[in-house]
Amino acid sequence: MSHKFIISRRQLLKTTAAGAALGIASSTFAVGRAAAADLTVGFVYVGPRDDYGYNQAHAEGAAVVKALAGVTVVEEENVPETVDVTKTMESMINLDGATLLFPTSFGYFNPFMLDTAAKFGDIQFRHCGGLWTDKNPTNTGSYFGYIGMGQYLNGIAAGHASKSKKIGFVAAKPIPQVLLNINSFLLGARSVDPEITCQVIFTGEWSLAVKEAEATNALIDQGADVITCHVDSPKVVVQTAAGRGAHVCGYHANQSPLAPEMYLTGAEWNWGKVYTDFVTAMKEGKPLPNFVRGGLKDGFVKMSPLGPAVSDKARAQFEATHAEIMKGGFSVIKGPLKDNKGNVIASAGQSYAEDAIELESMDYLVEGVVGATS
Amino acid sequence: MTVEATDAQASIPGDKGGPALVEWIARRSEGIVIPLAAILVGLAAFSVFVAFLGKSPFDLFGLMVKGGFGSWFSIQNTLARAAPLLLAALCVALPARLGLVVIGGEGAIVLGGVAAAAAAAIALPAVGILPPAFLWVAMALAGMVAGGMWIGLVGFLRHYRAVNETISSLLMAYIGIALMNNFVEGPLRDPSSLNKPSTAPLPADHMIGNIPGMDVHWGLVAGIVACVLSWVLMEKTRWGFAARIAGGNVRAAQIQGLAVGPLILAFTALAGAFAGLAGMIEVAAVQGSANASLAAGYGYTGILVAFLARHNPLAIIPVAFLLGGIEASGGLIQRRLELPDATVLVLQGMLFIIILFSETYYGRFRIFNPDLWKRRA
Amino acid sequence: MAATEIGLWGVPLAILAGAIRVSTPFIFVSLGEAITERSGRINLGLEGTLVFGAMIAYAIAYLTGSPWLGVLAAMASGAVFGLFHGWICKFPKVNDIAIGIAMMQFGLGMAFFFGKAFIQPVAPHLPAIGFGWWSSVPQVRAALDVNVLFLVGIALAIALYWAFRNTRIGLVIRVVGDSSDAARAMGLNPDAVRLLATAAGGALAAAGGAYLSLYYPGSWTEGISSGQGLMAVALVIFARWNPLGCLAAAILFGGAGALGPALQSVGVTGGYYLFYAAPYVLTLVIMIVTSSPGRAVAGAPGELSITR
Secondary structure, eight states: OOOHHHHHHHHHHSSSSSHHHHHHHHHOOSSSSSSOOSEEEEESSSOOOSSSSHHHHHHHHHHHHHHHHTTTEEEEEOOTTTTHHHHHHHHHHHHOOOOOEEOOOOOOOEEEEEEHHOTTSSSEEEEESOOTTTTTTTTTEEEOTTTTTHHHHHHHHHHOOSSSSSSEEESOOOOHHHHHHHHHHHHHHTTTOOOOOEEEEOSSSOEEEEHHHHHHHHHTTTOOEEEEEEEEOTTTHHHHHHHHHHHEEEEESSGGGTTTTTTEEEEOOOOHHHHHHHHHHHTTTTTOOOOEEEEEETEEEOOOOOOOOOHHHHHHHHHHHHHHHHHOEEEEEOOOOEEETTOEEEOOEEETTTGGGGGGOOOOOTEEEEOOOO | OOOOOGGGOOOSSSTTTTTHHHHHHHHHHHHHHHHHHHHHHHHHHHHHHHHHHOOOOOOOHHHHHHTTTTHHHHHHHHHHHHHHHHHHHHHHHHHHHHOOOOHHHHHHHHHHHHHHHHHHHHHHHTTTTHHHHHHHHHHHHHHHHHHHHHHHHHHHHHHHHOOHHHHHHHHHHHHHHHHHHHHHHTTTTHHHHHHHOOOOOOOGSSSSSSTTTTTTTTTTHHHHHHHHHHHHHHHSSHHHHHHHHHOOHHHHHTTTTOOHHOOOOHHHHHHHHHHHHHHIIIIIIIIOOGGGOOOSHHHHHHHHHHHHTTHHHHHHHHHHHHHHHHHHHHHHHHHOOOOTHHHHHHHHHHHHHHHHHHHGTTOOOOOOHHHHHHHHH | OOOOGGGHHHHHHHHHHHHHHHHHHHHHHHHHHHHHTTTTTTOHHHHHHHHHHHHHHHHHHHSSOHHHHHHHHHHHHHHHHHHHHHHHHTTOOOOOOHHHHHHHHHHHHHHHHHHHSSSSOOOOOOEEEETTTTTHHHHHHTTTTHHHHHHHHHHHHHHHHHHHHSSHHHHHHHHHHHHHHHHTTTTTTTHHHHHHHHHHHHHHHHHHHHHHHHHHSOOOOSSOOSSSHHHHHHHHTTTOOOOHHHHHHHHHHHHEEEEEHHHTTOOTTHHHHHHHHHHEEEEHHHHEEEEEEETTTTTOTTTTTTTO
């Protein structure tokens, strides 16, 4: 009997416009909101919505979408990368009538989002950070931003601010997205002074306050005087570094209120623009793109306003490079370049633009980074 | 079949007729009525909290029913979330019968998952020839051996070195998670697992599938079977009987000639094997590989489930469903009432404190105790 | 900031600094739990109390501008949690371990629920005393910036050690913890003593939480505690209910926890997860080495459910 129920519901989905059918289904118990909207969008976060970092950046994007007319946003936070996320997505589809879902954590992609998408062919799924290929279901896709460019600009500000010629990076795990940020940060600093080195410490977890603070202290003890990070919630790193008298560059969101004097700049997400694009296309009935990437030029990524500790010289180079990146075609990873074990990454004349797909499987730290990938 | 009056506790309704049946029902209903009443009181307390926040408790409970139990989809949602808790709770409940408080099941779960993934990597080449079931058996064995050794070591240290099992199992949970991360990001890492370090994934057709007609994997059945078997072991075998004696008083058990050491080893190892099996199922039915998401906290939630079930393996089943239902409806509460996810934690806390408190009322009500009826007559 | 190369000296320095910076919450929670357990009760829920204390301390410090008021508010809230645990556990058949675990959920839930509004603001920090004035090396000076609560924790450990042996209150707690019947025979009310002991334990645990949010790492986020409260409860058993042992265990744990980041900062990069597990491995090894079957329950309060 139960089996029959599933089949009949699937047939229903096939024959009727999915959104309308589910809208009716859910309006019988809706608390008054879901029924009125003609598009319901679901956001799933892996951590708390207001973490001053990764999840907050997405929630701020969701808030932009929420303000659009005729759109209902449903959100769920602290959803682990287990069967929970599958059930959360299904619940948003079945009970809230969501037809566009944004599972925002990397670990949601495979198998959870892909499996769910295969079951719900009429629902659109767009995932943050995954590497969508044409082997994946066509109702899925991935989006991400070239935030490495932001870390390159962070590096320029850091390079000018550093007196010890040592800068530090608190990182969660040695994965491509993090390695690209570390490398970009150092290369930005080296564009100011090629003698600069960057020490990296991996904490092993995306969110672990005390260890992040210890890592920050250890970096500063070893002489680093500008710190940035790639963890889910940079609040602790920013406050600890500033408390020790080191300058900081932010990440994910704008952390300048935490340390107004020591904050140089920061690489921020601008997901509001990305989500608005998807939602608008969906409302206009246009097909959604499957593989979306963009950088500073495309408005996916933005920089925090420069802080008071940024010198005029630094500001000039920062703004010139920023303008260069906005023109397009700028490469951070370009030859001659070796990794920190001496292997050649790029020979003279060879360069990888920000959209080079090779960068999404980065497995090295460039020369000048003190640390190891495993 | 005649049963002595003093043995009425164990009697079943049979040819004794009406009064015996009433007595049987009275005795049995205590364990159902009291927790249900406690749940109602807990929900009432929570509605006060919700009303203070300016939200309607009726909306809230409507959403809870809808999200947790109100439709076939919601029931499956509940069952899927309950599945891993069954085995995780057994890892606490079995040693508890011996008087041991083991709170580190999480370590056995993650190591069971890693061992299963490693076994899969070794066994996979042979699978072209043999059916997938061969792979699952190999993975399950590896997971259970790893988990069994991990918690068995806790039991060993407890009995032969007098190391407190609560602290050693907690320490070993942290060590187990560190080992798991080390393997997953080091020697067992699949180079193509880019931004989420994982072991090599199982092929899609070698995953443990769903129960026919349901959107819930076979791990649910494994958990229920394990609970039933554990209950039989505890209540119907002499090992279970010996364990309960040893749990009551070690010295008395030793005087009676019970081999307490092997008993502790066997029960902790079995408990760990169940947790290891939970890890294997996470790999083979959910994740497809071992990765950091194995440390999802099931081991810790399992502690709560086991204590709420008063370490009765059969009672673990409804308690796990209750918890699964709360978690399943928690999402809907967040979304519709725009309350933070912590609301569900508050609800769980309130509900469980009151359920645990209600244990004080066992044996206090005359209506559940036919012996008192007679004394009065 | 004058740059000074300290190289490999960074490792012992980090361990020292870590012992001072990281150990304080462990000291407070384990001392609080030692009082509770000495009275014959176990409160596994101190993780929830710690996190709630961290939230309340941060919120009050932000709202009033005084971090010390934050600490006081945290202690008051912790005492309320403790009183509730103590009251509910006096009823027959109520399991104190289980109630503790449920209280942990409740405390975490309340902290996260009411803490949402305080993630964004910046609260004033607790002050530190610079004991490194004699050194010209900035790293040493930073390492020897000692928070007042750390010093209070040391003093408290010594005072409790003394009080358990030499004061009437200490004697009363110990008698109640060892045997309810003996205590009643002496005219004591075990439930009342345990109620107060649990309240004291909760207040101290919440003070440990205040240290987390108001000094180190010094901010309020939902990930502020990574199980420090639960671990500290376990450390009490490790320390055999001796306040000085709690202090030593907490300092050992804090110092060992600094090992991982410090080793990476001097270039030891392989297997960092295993270095991060150092505090747990070290504690386990010490326990195995120092335990022996004959000394099973040495120092354990007779009424304690977890060691019976």
